[in-house]
Amino acid sequence: MRLDAEWDRVTERLRTLADAQEQFQGLLDAALTISRELELPVVLRRIVTTAMDLVGTRYGALGVLNEQRTGLSEFIPVGLTDREVADLAGVGQPQGRGLLGHLIHHPEPLRTDNVPAHPHAAGFPPGHPPVRTLLGVPINVRGEIYGDLYLAERLDGQPFDAHDESVVLALAGAAGVAIDNARLFEQVRAGAEQFQRLLLPHLPDLRPFTASAIYRPATAPGLLGGDWYDAVLLPDHACAAVIGDVVGHDMHAAAAMAQTRNMLRALLYERRTPPSAVLAQLDRTLCAITDNPVTTACLARIEPDGDAWRLRWSTAGHLPPLLITPDIRAEYLHADPGVPLGVDTAQPRPDHTHPLPAGATVILFTDGLVEHPQHSLDAGLNALARIATAHAELPLNELCQTLADQHPGDGHDDMAILALRTPARA
Known part of the structure; x- marks a missing residue:
């Protein structure tokens, strides 16, 4: 009997140890799950x-x-059914009163088995689902309370216990690190995007031509891109326009983009025409004095x-220009694309010509506008032509x-668009 009792105790300890190991692994997996995200809204949810x-x-x-730490600036609910969401239509987000306010002003774990009976409860707005059990813990980021995590109604109907509280507290610690990482990522990306935009030119006065350009950074985690554009009026009354894409998504690509654009602008004023000769000289110059990555350009x-x-x-090696005629017809000017810059300076570069009527629009763009992993490039080009x-x-x-907002691409790459419209008379 003593052996049986001892065996039962050993078995129970092993079971407890296995449960603890499983719970620890679950908590570790949960921490890793939230730490993988970098977009702050995604992290919070x-x-x-x-x-x-x-x-x-x-x-x-x-x-x-909120900044004053007196209430809530954002509230992210999860678990409401469509019906419950509809019942709460017209009800604003919680402002941080009642139990929520108590947790804001007393940042320590809060656990209750009867929410309506709690002395700090302030009731629920019309349409709110009934809630009796609540567990709330603060989330700390760099020594300051960032917000509060709330859980309500265990699926098994039991009240929250001390074990639940310790698990959620541990997760809140990992959440604080994940939020801090996401905020740092947003700051770095915002700074990188600002740096990228500073490298791109503001289009000069191109009259009698009309021109516009736009740059959009990638939604993917790549911080910097190599997409660029430029347009200038030349002394012989022609308008030169260029679009390009340096391979890579880092500081080197952005610096190479600025270097290439500046060199090209100088060469345009020196050589002017034909475009093939300008690109050929640009290629030779870049290969001689830089280690810039491969670059496509038009x-x-x-x-x-x-x-x-x-x-x-x-x-x-760039995508063809898109021509929109005055009678609203779209045509891609397909021609020999040549090789990208930085591949082989000995390869010939062909020139192409096409008549333009007054009021025609020429659109130059980078591949981020049309590339999508689930569709062919032709499908993206056709979709862009329809939108245009x-x-x-x-x-x-x-x-x-509009082209940037409705782009057929998937957003994994940055995109640049340059559009020019011919005036009434030459």
């Missing part, structure tokens, strides 16, 4: 869903404190041709904005 999975609850929420020149205009262009023709009568700045 992932914290709530992870806590709900760990403890097993029906509802969860995260409240972010250099176009709109020049007078009697009373109309002529487009002359040369490409270095549907909005071709807009002013150029609105047209570029």
Whole structure:
């Protein structure tokens, strides 16, 4: 009997140890899950869903404190059904009163088995689902309370216990680190994006031509891109325009982009035409004095041709220009693309020409605008042509904005768009 009793105790200890190991592994997996995200809104929602999975609850929420730390600036609820969301339509987000306010002003774990009977309860707004059990813990970021994590209604109907509290407290510690990482990432990305935009030019006065350009950074975690554009009026009354993309998504790519653009602008004033000769000299110069990455580019020149205009262009491994005629027809100017810059300076670079009527629009763009892993490149190009023709009568700045907003690409790469419109007479 003593052996049986001892064996039972050993078995129970082993079971307890196994449960603790399983719970520890679950907590570790949960911490890793939220630490993988870098977008702050995604991190905040992932914290709530992870806590709900760990403890097993029906509802969860995260409240972010305002700057004064007197109430909530943001409230992220999770677990509401469509019906419950509809019942709460018209009800604003919680402001941090009642139990929520008590946790704000007393940042320590709060656990109750009867929410309506709690002395600090302030009731629920109309349509709010009934809640009796609540567990709330503060989230600390760099020594300051960032917000509070709330869980309500365990799925098994039991009240929250001390074990639930310790698990959620541990998760809140990991959540604070994840939030801090996401905020740092946002700061770095914002600074990098600002740096990228400073490297890109503000288009000069190109009259009698009309021009507009737009740059959009990638939604993917790549901090910097190599997309660039430029347009200048030349002394022979032609308008030169270029779009390009340096391989890479880092500081080196951004610096190479600025270096390439500045060199090209100088060469345009020196050589002017044809575009193939300018690109060839740019390629030789870059290979001789830089270690810049491979770069694609399309250099176009709109020049007078009697009373109309002529487009002359040369490409270095870049996508073709998109032409929108005055009668709202779209045409890609497919031609020999040539090799990208930085591949082989001995390869010949062909020139191409195409007549342009008054009021024609030429759109140059980078591949981030049309590339999507689930669709072919032709599908992206066709979609872009449809969008462009549907909005071709807009002013150029609105047209570029629309193309960037409705882009067929998946957003994994940054994108640049440069659009030029020919005037009435040459």
